[in-house]
Amino acid sequence: MLAALLYGQEDLRLEAVPDPTPAAGEVVIQVGAATTCGTDLKVWRRGGHARMLTPPTLFGHEAAGRIVALGEGVRDWQIGDRVVANNSAPCMNCFFCQRREYSLCPNLTWNNGTFAEYLKIPAPIVQHNLLRIPDELPFELAAMTEPLACVLHGVGRTRIKAEDRVVVLGDGAIGLMFVAALADDAKAEVWLWGGNDQRLEIGKKLGAAKTFNYHQIQDIPGVVKELTQGWGADVVIEATGVPNVWETAIATARPGATVNLFGGCPRDTTITINTEQLHYSELTLKGVFHNTPEYVRAALSMITSRKHPLELLISEHRPLKDLAQVFSDMKARKVIKVALTPE
DSSP states (O other), X not given: OEEEEEEETTEEEEEEOOOOOOOTTOEEEEEEEEEOOHHHXXXXXXXXXXXXXXXXXXXXXXXXXXXXXXXXXXXXXXXXXXXXXXXXXXXXXXXXXXXXXXXXXXXXXXXXXXXXXXXXXOHHHHHHSEEEOOTTSOHHHHTTHHHHHHXXXXXXXXXXXXXXXXXXXXXXXXXXXXXXXIIIXXXXXXXXXXXXHHHHHHHHHHXXXXXXXXXXXXXXXXXXXXXXXXXXXXXXXXXXXXXXXXXXXXXXXXXXXXXXXXXXXXXXOOOOOOHHHHHXXXXXXXXXXXXXXXXXXXXXXXXXXXXXXXXXXXXXXXXXXXHHHHHHHHHTTSOSXXXXXXX
8 A cells, every 4th residue: 555654854755565454453444534733744844753653654643434454353343434543542551541641641552654545543542542433524524533632632621711811822723723622612712823814714713702913913922911901811722832932821821820831842842931920920831732532532523513614724635645745835834734535
């Protein structure tokens, strides 16, 4: 089959590899659509990921399709079932899993390789994070279950009350998903900051009450404080993974606020925090990573409801052979997400 392999920093190659064969407890799906992700872009640019993968490796982690092969012992699944698989599953046995803190599991089973014709799903994911999708749900929408699950986990770990003013920093797919989730479930007033007017317009359609282009208004903390009687935002969500934006997020918060540092920064980066502000303003700084089985199911339910025009996040549909151009376009911020279809 044709598949993408990551060899290192911005070194992504399409190659012919053997078709996968399921071992006991595993299934193989024929990829109906795989979607690109900001995490993929960061991993491609950095040449690896501290937890998810080590090059050279099959690449991509968002996909939906049909089951085409079942391993020995697989129950409750049939050839032809339309499914979406999360890219990980917890072990369910460790210190953290016993406390239902599944995203902290040190034994997470990771799976990569969605940019391919076929994808093998490991047994723990089949057991805990393989979900059936409705016939009427397009594969490309179902494929967004994993990133939306991460976003819903982020919302769930953040103290948000009705009518809170929530600043979201970042107009990528994750930031835009935060807008949809917050505007709907938390009834919050969401203010979205980004650098692309077209993306900000999508943010409005997803529920943002206010949008700001940081190329035109660069003093984010100053503007937010001006609009909040000098205090700052009740909640700030950082969705870029850029260290200086983490610092901006903290500076934008009011006393007593929660700052969700959601975007993953490069390994070994650091930020500077004003200890006086942190202490006397009683700030809560929260890092949130990945997702849990509960939020994987909630994400698919939210997508299936079609209450939110999440299809606006898919800028293009392209064949798998165009993958190199797709990543160049992502780097240039010409697209948000691209749905790739094997030929």
